[in-house]
Amino acid sequence: xxxHRPVTRPATATAGAALFLALTLTGTACSSDxxxxxxxxxxxxSSSDTASDTSETAAGDATTFTxxxxxDNWFALSIDGEPVGEDPVPIxxxxxxxxxxxxxxxxxxxxxxxxxxxxxxxxxxxxxxGTDRQQMGDGGLIAQITDTATGEVVATxxxxxxxxxxxxxxxxxxxxxSADPDTECESEILDEAAGWADPDFDDSAWTTASIFxxxxxxxxxxxxxxxxxxxAQLIWSSDLQTDNTILWRTVVxxx
Ligand SMILES: [Ca+2]
Ligand SMILES: [Ca+2]
Numbered sequence: 001x002x003x004h005r006p007v008t009r010p011a012t013a014t015a016g017a018a019l020f021l022a023l024t025l026t027g028t029a030c031s032s033d034x035x036x037x038x039x040x041x042x043x044x045x046s047s048s049d050t051a052s053d054t055s056e057t058a059a060g061d062a063t064t065f066t067x068x069x070x071x072d073n074w075f076a077l078s079i080d081g082e083p084v085g086e087d088p089v090p091i092x093x094x095x096x097x098x099x100x101x102x103x104x105x106x107x108x109x110x111x112x113x114x115x116x117x118x119x120x121x122x123x124x125x126x127x128x129x130g131t132d133r134q135q136m137g138d139g140g141l142i143a144q145i146t147d148t149a150t151g152e153v154v155a156t157x158x159x160x161x162x163x164x165x166x167x168x169x170x171x172x173x174x175x176x177x178s179a180d181p182d183t184e185c186e187s188e189i190l191d192e193a194a195g196w197a198d199p200d201f202d203d204s205a206w207t208t209a210s211i212f213x214x215x216x217x218x219x220x221x222x223x224x225x226x227x228x229x230x231x232a233q234l235i236w237s238s239d240l241q242t243d244n245t246i247l248w249r250t251v252v253x254x255x
Contacts, residue, residue, distance in 0.1 A: 062105045065154070069143040070099040070223045071116045078113035079106050081198035091119050099222030103148065108254035112155065113197025116141045116236075117167075118244045124185035125169030125244055126176065136176055138240040140217030144232045145252065155252040156232035162206035165237050166190040167245035196247055203249045209235035216240065 067085075069075055073096040076086035085102035096119065118139030121127045127137045145155040169187030170176065178184040195201050212234045214223075219234070237243040 062107050064103060064105050064148040066146045066148045067102045067104065067143060068099060068146070068226050068228075069102070069114070070097070070141070070219070070226060072097055072138065072140040072217065072219075073119040074117045075100075075141070076115045077102055077104075078197040079104050080111050081113065081195065091117055095221065097219075097221035097223065099226050106252075108252065110252050111197065111199040111201075112145070112248075112250045112252060114141070114143065114248040115192075116246050116248060118240075120167070120169065120244045122182050123167075123169055123187050123189065124175070124181035125167075125187060125242060126181045126185060129181055134176070134181070136170065136173065136241040138218070139236050139244065139246075140212060140219070140234050140240060141236060141246075141248070142219075142223070142228065142232055142234045144226075144229050147255075152255060153229040153231070154255050155250065156229055157209070157235045158231065158233050159209050159211055159235070161209040161235055161248050161250045162203045163209055163235075163237055163249075164190075164196075164203070164206045164247045165243045165245070166192060166247060168239075168243050170242060173242060192247065197249065199251075201249070206247075206249070207237065209248070210238045211235060212240065 067077060069077065069087075071087065074087045074089075074091035077084055084104040085100070087096075087098065087100055089096050089098050116139065118137055119127055120137065121129050125136055126134055128134050141157060143155075143157045144153050146153050165188075167187070167189050169189075170181070170185035171188055172184075172186050175181055175185040193201075196203075214234065217234045217236075217240065235248075237246055
């Protein structure tokens, strides 16, 4: 049931690589998959001075960070345009409410790019289609990034994050109870813009995040396993239900 995303699939072609990185928790390997990894950046080996950079120490100020992320239902994380990890639990897993920890290296300032997906069975936007649980389903995201050495929280999800909805469905929510949602539900689907997670991408036209309560999101499972900083807030677009895939960006400045 995960094959109904012909629009978004090409842009997530690095998913396999990202999964590898998540499992190895390095964020340093796998730089040969596509042009995004070489164009991206400084998360592990600075691209600004290829002649001398043989490791993160060459940059002089690279720091190791720990990202803790909980998304209803799935995410992929990039730093300066380079994939560093993704939720290893497939979005198709029922009750995919796990939290994940990803370690990466970067130098300030660095750009966080995060794809967040609420589960949908098809492009109708619905889940549990054909059962008595057929519904739109809702999303939600919270994340915090910590300097691994000092323990200082240097970034949290808040209303400063900018997002772009690239899968919205159904745009006619009354189809939620349709016996044929794949025909009757309407959607708005965009491609991921090339380089959207790169530091120099212009996100000024994207909208800032909306803040939600734990009750509104219905946090559960992995959410409760993380000691969230008080500044970390649950975010999404303005619509938890119909906005299913969102690209998120924020820039982390030196504290
Ligand atoms: Ca969901
Ligand atoms: Ca939804």
